[in-house]
Amino acid sequence: MESCGMNVIKYILFIFNLIFAISGLGIIVAGAWVLADVGEFDHFVESRIMAPPIVLIVAGFIVFAIAFLGCYGAIKEHYNMLIAFAVALLIIFIIELAVGIAAAVFKNDFSMAMKNTLKESIKNYTETDRQAWDNxxxxxxxCGADGPRDWIDNPAGIPSSCCNETMLVCQIVTANTEGCFRKLEMRVQNSATVLIGVGIGIAFVEIAGIVLACCLAAAIKKENDK
Known part of the structure; x- marks a missing residue:
């Protein structure tokens, strides 16, 4: 016979997993939004900067799948399945924590690498670079990495994309004064803030799931041992 406490934990865990499944979809949407927002400037953004949203999308699909594992384990009161659910949540939590720490540690490196990429692109300025810069x-x-003066030594001159579309000829005095590095860096940082916020929120949910699953598994084991 089920104890009242075990029954309560079971249904709390079931409801939790339904919410957890929805949060998995939320993770996928957040990761996809960040990937689309920053990905359109992938010519200047290193692949490792694009890694966190991709990891988040993958984690979202895994979370969505694991939520059903937790639901089934809770309703069927399957001890091994609940332990597997708790371990899977712990692994995802560790992966997300590792990605977050790596992003924080290499934050300055990301910025410097991005600035160097912008500078090198102006020096080389192939057709692909031209399209990327216009975009x-x-x-x-x-305009430019730090400003319109970055284009002074470029044989092609200042790109027309530096100025308002109504300008017939684009010159330093009529070009946008702000460099693209700061704006792109701000865009990446805003996207990182979204990822960190979502990651922290999901981390708390995962910890709650681990605790609930372990409590129910312990209650089931105790009931079976009687």
Missing amino acids: IQKKLQC
Whole structure:
């Protein structure tokens, strides 16, 4: 016969996992939004900067799948399945924590690498670079890495994308004064803030899930041992 406490934990864990499944979808949406927001400037952004949202999307799919494992284990009162659920949550929590720590540690490196990429792109300025610069300068309303003077030594001159579309000829005095590095860096940092916020929120949910699953598993084991 089920104890009242075990019954309560079982249904709390079941409801928790339904919410957890929805949060998995939320993680996928957040990761996809960040990937789309920063990904359109991938010519200037290193692949490792794109890694956290990709990891988050993958984690979201895993969370969504694991939530059903937890629901089934709770309703069926399956001890081994609940332990597997708790271990899976712990692994995801550790992965998310590792990604967050890595992002914080290499934050300055990301910025310097991105700035160097922008500078090198101006020096090389192939057709691919031209398209990428036109895209970023139009969408972010910026010019050069640090400002329009970055284009002085470029044989092609200042790109028309540095100026308002109504300008027939784009010159330093009419170009956007703000450099693209600061604007792109701010965009990446805003995206990182979204990822960190979502990650912290999910981390608390995961810890709660681990505790509930372990409590129910312990209650089931105690009941079976009688």
